Amino acid sequence: MKEITKQEAKHFLVNYQLLNGNLKSDKKEGVLEVFDQIKTIQYDPLNVVGRNPDLVLQSRIKNYKANYLDELLYKDRLLIDGWDKMMSIYSISDWPYFNLLRNIKDESVQNSLKYRNSTEALQHTENVLSILKKSGPMLSTKIDLGSVTKGSWGHGKIAGAALDYLFHIGRVGVQKKRGTQKVYDLIENLIPQKLLDSDPIQDMHEFYCWLLLRRIQSIGFFWNTNSIVWDGIDTNFKDKCFRKNIIATLLDQGLLNEVKIENKVFYSAVNIPIEGDLEFDDKIRFLSPLDNILWDRKFIAEIFNFNYTWEVYTPKEKRKYGYYVLPLLFKGNFIGRIEPVFYKKDKILCIKNIWFEKNTKVNSTLKSNLKRSIKNFSNYLGAISIINESDQNII
Structure with a gap:
């Protein structure tokens, strides 16, 4: 078993995650390169300084613009909205590999509807499909089938609950979005027939192996601990022994490698090369709270000695810090965090606060670098001016 230092582990992760200026492409080709490497990006509707997928991509792609992602999703249709680790975006070529997960979601969404006293929505699914076939792509709000049982929570309208169920089982997909609202269409209008007909994985054990490997590929390497990383699959993945058996299969197949860091065992989907100088570029990156590298906070604390909590749902x-605070990554270390807010109407980027880690050497060079990074971030947002409300002289 290969043994590496934490510094070597950080260097590998930052490079694997394409956070070291090592992306080969830019624009839409760069977006596709990111997805090819980390497989999936979680979707979140909050938009304080961009949507989560945009934040993930701007930290990796120089001069990134949000329309690159939108075009790949809803014009070129090389990416698709789907369920992976929560609501996510992934390559359309991965669609058939999730067939068994959609079977799992069929049962779980039905159970959710029962819990919410909304099972009447299931009686209207064929009606909803007929409406979409006749009238074309529609928002759920444009389909009036009445309301769900009074006093229930979740979707307030029958059409919304029915479309949500149909989405999770793969009968409808997102044709486009209007803000955060989904415009639905029949899945056969969105995905090539050859992908709809494809069924590459029919055995559950094989599927679990594929999905566990994919989750590790989404990070770079990981350990077999109970974690949010295993969310979105089924209850089996909550069991450490169950995952251990899957990992054993992948090790036997040569698809995973074991690596030891300070007497703790991790698993990587690729060999971790340890050779040459461990060099980092000089860009300070603003990471999304839901960035793949940050999925597991204990993992980040273990490898980077950085304790991070997303406080958006904290009263x-x-x-301790703020509502929507982004970690700052620089030369393989998390050097602090920043709280930016974008006022869209006036196109103003406001820096509410900046906090540096205790071991960060804050000098004129670092401040100059941060000033440049804030300017680049404002360009990504389309801001025309920047306001500094922090106690750091960086604007």
């Missing part, structure tokens, strides 16, 4: 009086 204001209990927050």
Whole structure:
């Protein structure tokens, strides 16, 4: 078993995640390169300084613009909205590999509807499909089938609940979005027939192997601990022994490698090369709270000695930092965090606060670098001016 240092582990992760200026392409080709490497990006509707997928991509792609992703999703249709680790975006070529997961979601969404007293939505699925076939892509709000049982929570309308179920089982997909609202269409209008007809994985054990490997590929390497990383699959993946058996199969197949870091065992989907100088570029990157590299906070604390909590759902009086705070990554280390807010109407980027880690050497060179990074971030947002409300002289 290969043994590496934490510094070597950080260097590998930053390079694997394409966070070291090592992306070969830019624009839409760069977006596809990122997805080819990390497989999936979680979707989140919050838009304080861009959507989560945009934040993930701007930290990796020089001069990234949000329309690159939108075009790949809804014009070129090389990417697709789907369920992976929560709601996500992934390559359309991966669609048939998720067939068994959609079977799992069929049962789980039905159970959710039962819990919410909304099972009447299931009686309207064929009606909804007929409406889409006749009228074309539609928002759920444009289909009036009445409301769900009074007092229930979740979708308030029958059409919304029915479309959500149909989406999770793969009968409809997202044709485009209007803000955060989904415009639905029949899946056969969105995905090539050859992908709809393809069924590459029919055995559950093989599927679990594929999915566990994919989750590790989404990070770079990982350990077999109970974690949010295994979310979105089924209850089996909550069991460490179950995952251990899957890992054993992947090790036997040569698809995973074991690596030891300070007497703890991790698993990587590729060989971790340890050779030459461990060099990092000089860009300070603003990472999304839901960036793949940050999926597991204990993992980040273990490897990077950085403790991060996303406080967006923490009551204001209990927050240590702020509502929407982004980690700052520089030369393989998390050097601090920043709280930016983008006022879209006036196109103003406001820097509410900046906090540096105790071991970060804050000098004129670092401040100059951060100033440049803030300017680049404002360009990504399309801001026309920057306001600094922090106690750092960086604007």
